[in-house]
Amino acid sequence: MHRTAARTATALLAAVLAGTALGAAPAWGSPGGGGPTRRVEVFAEDGGISRAQAPAASPYVAARPQGVAPVRGDGEVTALVHNGDPAAKLDVVVIGDGYTAQEQQKFRSDAAAKWSELTAVEPYATYRGLFNVWAVSAVSPESGVTGDPDQATVRHTALGSYFWCDGVERLLCVDEKAVEAYAAKAPQADLVLVVANSTKYGGAGYNDITSPLGYEGIATVAGGNARSGQIAVHETGHSLGKLADEYAYxxxxxxxxxxxxxxxxxxxxxxxxxxxxxxxxxxxxxxxxxxxxxxxxxxxxxxxxxxxxxxxxxxxxxxxxxxxxxxxxxxxxxxxxxATPLTSPTANGSRLTAADRLSVGLPVPGTRLRWYLDGRELPRLADRTALDLADLKLTGPRSRPHVLTAVATDPTPAVADPALRAKLTARLSWLVTR
Ligand SMILES: [Zn+2]
Known part of the structure; x- marks a missing residue:
């Protein structure tokens, strides 16, 4: 429909501007030396989505001279959102590109704005308590990225971000290896978002990537553009939801x-x-x-x-x-x-006594909590997230440990498949003596 037509028109315009005939590789943003390419998604301002081919490597990654001391602040990790232990949470890593050493605070505020855009959409809004968000500072020698404001602009940056990728102005490509090197600095990377220092509309979805760090796919967005967060939402439909595209050519x-x-x-x-x-x-x-x-x-x-x-x-x-x-x-x-619907600062399997206090966290609103002692439910404690273990009124020999179990279930009607519903319940147990 109009999406393909629009894409073709953009590619044609790009080819004309680049002085190449349509069908020949455009001079701009083509892989230097013809390295491997990736299928990526392109996102039009009217909401339309299409696909293109992007080089895995960017020719615009700033070179770091050998033997030079690392740039101050480069690779620094800040927790934008910290809800708990990375093992129990979905860890989103946001990496900035085209931000100089003096612009790292701007990066963190752009990153926080993108996270707000994501969490305005369901089911992110309801489930935001399951996430940690790590901002990784990548210090670029130049401010801004290649292709902004025009095709003639070249900037060498930490991740080599560039518009006009594959001849498409709004397609914002990045260097995959550089992304992985910075993502590795975060405590965990389940989802990676690259935020470019630009107000120009654009982004890209790399969804046939499986990183050894564990993340599947990379979304790139322009940090200063209010609509680009939608790109990340769509992209996580692939990486987290394992969803297919619903558009057609x-x-x-x-x-x-x-x-x-x-x-x-x-x-x-x-x-x-x-x-x-x-x-x-x-x-x-x-x-x-x-x-x-x-x-x-x-x-x-x-x-x-x-x-x-x-x-x-x-x-x-x-x-x-x-x-x-x-x-x-x-x-x-x-x-x-x-991520899990049930967390506790007291490790699963810990030994406790009646003098201890125990608390659990239910990161998702509406989650139901049940307590069991030696396998028998304690209905009076239902939905209590903090207990004085003396309240258990343990009896029997002082040395005999009792098993205390908390079971949390997210009762959401938004998950209907019984196999998936099984994942909405989590349990933790502790050994308690008098
Ligand atoms: Zn898609």
Whole structure:
């Protein structure tokens, strides 16, 4: 539709500006020496999404001369949001690019603004307590990034960010190795967001990356542009939700393959899905947060036919939209792959006495808490997050340890799949003696 047309027009304009014929590699942003490339997503200001090919390496990474002392502040890690132990949380790493040593405070404030944009969208809004956000300072020798404000602008920066990647002005590419080197400085990296020092609209989604650090995919956004946070939201639909794109190219033909693995694409019509109890059958007919009701809408996964998507226009199809019901379910399940609904400053398995006090944390609003002593529920303690263990009124021999267990369950109706619901419960146990 218009998205492909717009992309072609932009590419044509880019080719003209770069003085190359369409079809020939544009001079700007093409990989130096023809290194490996990556499939990335491009995000139009009208919300449309398309795909392009980006080099894995950037020619604009600032060289660090050998033997020179590291720049002060470079690689410094600040906790923008600290909700707890990285092992129990989903750790988002935000890295700045094109910020000089004097601009690191600006970077942290841009990073915080992007996190606010993400957490304005559900299910992030409800589940923000599951996250830590680490800001990693990357000190660039120059302020701003290549391609801003125009194609003639070149800036060498810590991560080599550049607009006009693959000939597309709004496509903001980055050097993957440089990103990984900085991400490694954070306590943990489950999700990586690169914020460029720019007010120009742009970003990119790298979603076929699996880093040895554990993160899957990188989202790049312009730090000073108020709409670019949506790019990160869409991108995490892939990395955390394992969701497919719901957009299509009109000239892609009909999909002929097997049932795709993603939760939000199917070869089945609503009727067949209901009969088989497959994919989003539990959500069929329900009102979806992105508008309309869940059904089977023709087109998705880049194909205009042969594949169905759950709703007309979720954020996996256009920016600025909500996740649909199956998407929201997949996102919550993704959050709980990295984070837990129950935490405690007292380690699981610790030995305690009746003189101790015990507390637990329930990071998600509405989570229900139950306590058990030697396997028997203590209903009077339900939903109490702090206990004086003397209240347990333990009896029996002084040396005999009792097992105290806390069980937390997120009762959200947004997760319907029983296999995924099992992940919404967590337990911790301690040994308590009189
Ligand atoms: Zn996508």
């Amino acid at each position: 009109p000239d892609q033909g009909a999909y002929q393959g097997d049932e795709p693995p993603e939760a939000n694409l199917s070869t089945l019509t609503a009727d067949r899905m209901r009969r088989q109890g497959a994919k989003w059958s539990r959500w069929l007919g329900q009102a979806s947060p992105d508008g309309g009701t869940v059904g089977s809408y023709l087109g998705g996964g880049y194909y205009p036919a042969g594949l169905y998507r759950p709703t007309e226009n979720s954020i996996m199809r256009s920016l600025g939209r909500e996740f649909n019901l199956p998407g929201r379910e997949a996102m919550i399940a993704g959050f709980y792959r990295h």
